[in-house]
Amino acid sequence: MSGISSTVTLRDLDTTVDSTTDGLFGLTKYPAKFIPQLVNYPLDSWLANETAGNSPRVQYLVTDPFAGVGTVAISAHLRGLKSQLWDINPLMGHYNQAHAVVLSSQSPVIHLASALTDRLHDLRLYDLDGEYPVLPLDSKSIQYLGDWYHPLIFSLVSHLWHVYYNSPDKQKALLLAPLLRVTNKWSYNDLQRQKLCRSDRKTRYVNSWLRNLNWRQEFLKELIEYVNDAANRYADHKLRAPWQYDTSITVISPDRNATLPVGHGNVVITSPPYLQAQEYIRASKLPLLWLGHSLDEVRTRSKMEIPYCQSLPTQEIASPMFDHVRRFYDRDNNKRALAVLDSYFTNTVNALERASQSATDIYLIVGSANLYGTSVPLHIIFSEHFVYKLGWSHRFTLHDRIVAKTLFKTPVNPATNRIDQRMDTEQLVWLSR
């Protein structure tokens, strides 16, 4: 690799945000979500090169094939750029459609918020206990969801989802993130884990809340605060970026035979999954069920998640480092590690190649992930593949010392049953044609 390699604190390279939760960047939570600086810095560097300060920007399109909640779209929109998002997790689609609806609304966001909070104030909280409104969800989903809540909370949360489903589109869009926040917070699911999982800590937390006689009012007050907070974030974003939220959203089909889309963007900025560090669909299972996705769909999507998917696209990984890592697990006769490696790299490289078909530059944010106790240098393998197979140039790899990560630390990684050794660095790789 001929490019530069250096160690930096990436969050210090970007000065366009005050904090990692600035504006719309802080509206949603998602495992391994980008801090905005990780997108802003490469995007601004790319724009500075590309436009040399004078040509109009709006023609440019930024592609993120592993979009998560769509941090790239927010950063691109603030800079007057279009974006193209893909993800296997439909949550990405829900959030970004909601952004598009609220941001395109003619009426001030603050008016939408007061109409919505008036309706929430009108809920007759004490009449709701033990009653379950009719929701457009199938009975299996409702039964499944019920197991993740205290019955009193389940009744209240169901009524809030009833408000959601019966709201006009704009109010619905504004309610989405705040409602998912309380829905997650008051379930028995411990959000600090990588997948749907109960813990004594979370059960104690929820049960202690119910000892407060006013818990229903407090619950509603919290939701209303989140709605107002969301409205402020949207209003602030609209001021800074009054133009159209021009984002195309593709929720990847879980059908094994479906072909992936092709990217039309000028630049790809993305963060693929970090090997086995996370199960995104399982972590999003409760929100997806509340949003009307069936248990069967969630299960099928989980099976298509990288690296858990079985399908292997015909894809040569042109990387000496990949061969070296493969030989290492081969010598150990670790068939499971080999299967994870093959699935991870063939599927990820396939998506990256398709996403970057018309791009001149790729910025990849990857972590030094650990597989069965050994660190796999994802940044080297991806760089080698693009340089040796496709003739791209490696411009730089910046090694960032991660300041904060919300990954849960366990003595044993639940995916591998090994001592947990999560990465403590991540890399920003820049490749160009």
Ligand SMILES: C[S@@+](CC[C@H](N)C(=O)[O-])C[C@H]1O[C@@H](n2cnc3c(N)ncnc32)[C@H](O)[C@@H]1O
């Ligand atoms: C590291 S996260 C990206 C987070 C994102 N940068 C953000 O700021 O929210 C990786 C994403 O890859 C997605 N993913 C996993 N398998 C996938 C597949 N087969 N096709 C498309 N996306 C997939 C996951 O759902 C997850 O959202």
